[in-house]
Amino acid sequence: MGKSDGPSRKKVTTQTLRSLYEKGEPISVLTAHDFPSGHVADAAGMEIVLVGDSLAMVAMGMEDTNEVTMDEMLVHCRSVSRAVKSAFTMADLPMGSYECSPEQAVQSAIRMVKEGGMKAVKLEGGQEMAPTIQKITQIGIPVIAHIGLTPQRQHSIGGFRVQGKSVTGAVKVLQDALAAQEAGAFMVLIEAVPPEVAAIVTQKLRVPTIGIGSGAECSGQVLVQVDMTGNFPPGRFTPKFVKTYADVWGEAQRGIEEYRREVKDRAFPSPGHTYPISKEALAEFQGVVDDISVKK
Numbered sequence: 652m653g654k655s656d657g658p659s660r661k662k663v664t665t666q667t668l669r670s671l672y673e674k675g676e677p678i679s680v681l682t683a684h685d686f687p688s689g690h691v692a693d694a695a696g697m698e699i700v701l702v703g704d705s706l707a708m709v710a711m712g713m714e715d716t717n718e719v720t721m722d723e724m725l726v727h728c729r730s731v732s733r734a735v736k737s738a739f740t741m742a743d744l745p746m747g748s749y750e751c752s753p754e755q756a757v758q759s760a761i762r763m764v765k766e767g768g769m770k771a772v773k774l775e776g777g778q779e780m781a782p783t784i785q786k787i788t789q790i791g792i793p794v795i796a797h798i799g800l801t802p803q804r805q806h807s808i809g810g811f812r813v814q815g816k817s818v819t820g821a822v823k824v825l826q827d828a829l830a831a832q833e834a835g836a837f838m839v840l841i842e843a844v845p846p847e848v849a850a851i852v853t854q855k856l857r858v859p860t861i862g863i864g865s866g867a868e869c870s871g872q873v874l875v876q877v878d879m880t881g882n883f884p885p886g887r888f889t890p891k892f893v894k895t896y897a898d899v900w901g902e903a904q905r906g907i908e909e910y911r912r913e914v915k916d917r918a919f920p921s922p923g924h925t926y927p928i929s930k931e932a933l934a935e936f937q938g939v940v941d942d943i944s945v946k947k
């Protein structure tokens with residue numbers, strides 16, 4: 652364990668999450684995409700670490716989340732699961748890995764567990780995904796349904812746009828949540844929905860809701876780790892729902908600039924960053940060197 656790790660925590664299970672929900676204690680969720688980001692989220696006490704397909708954008712530099720493949724997701728999942736000792740882990744099923752049929756979705760969910768080391772899977776969709784949610788749940792893999800703003804469907808919903816603002820939109824969000832719950836989803840993630848609507852959906856459900864951009868009344872909250880740690884270049888767009896709690900980018904850039912300056916000044920490395928040789932060995936080496944002709 653690293654120096655900043657607290658005392659070791661018990662493993663978070665679906666039972667732990669259930670009891671937090673019943674106590675009314677909000678569930679904290681954060682994304683991670685590799686070993687260090689998984690480790691720090693776990694060490695900071697997150698109950699759930701999510702390997703979100705947003706890693707396509709924040710870790711792979713892709714335009715949107717639709718490009719990342721199942722095999723790529725699995726590489727990141729394995730890195731995160733090596734780091735996470737206590738938190739519950741889950742991963743997004745990427746676009747193309749679950750929509751064709753419940754059978755395809757089950758196969759992908761099993762890969763997330765067996766090859767990715769994940770405990771649960773997340774998929775985008777509500778009513779239309781009910782048979783799929785049911786099938787994955789029935790084989791013993793917990794499913795979280797992602798509704799409201801579903802980034803994989805950005806091109807059909809007209810971009811990354813707030814959902815549930817109209818009466819029909821709000822009714823759809825509620826019906827998606829209820830359908831996911833009835834199909835067996837153990838949690839429902841609600842993205843970019845007005846807080847009043849998310850609060851009503853939360854009240855109507857008997858499973859926890861995890862909100863992102865959907866107000867404080869959800870049963871838990873999730874953010875993308877690089878957004879909340881400020882690990883992105885200045886000026887990059889962030890959704891309105893992001894709160895940035897740190898300046899990791901600024902701190903990294905400051906340190907790298909200082910390193911560069913010290914390299915240029917020969918201030919780095921200092922003797923303390925090097926390995927000594929004895930005076931005798933050095934003298935003998937210099938004698939040998941004098942006898943070797945070196946072409947330059």
Ligand SMILES: Nc1nc(=O)c2c([nH]1)NC[C@@H]1CN(c3ccc(C(=O)N[C@@H](CCC(=O)O)C(=O)O)cc3)CN21
Pocket residue numbers: 704705708709716800802811812813843875878889890891892
């Ligand atoms: N870094 C990162 N953070 C995220 O939260 C995130 C990703 N990437 N990638 C996948 C999706 C995409 N997300 C997004 C991206 C943009 C908006 C956005 O532009 N929102 C507008 C709302 C526009 C409206 O009013 O309809 C905003 O101004 O916040 C929202 C969610 C959330 N997810």
Ligand SMILES: CC(C)C(=O)C(=O)O
Pocket residue numbers: 682702703704705706743797840863873874875
């Ligand atoms: C934004 C969260 C909920 C997500 O789906 C992701 O990180 O991909």
Ligand SMILES: [Mg+2]
Pocket residue numbers: 703704705716743802
């Ligand atoms: Mg996602």
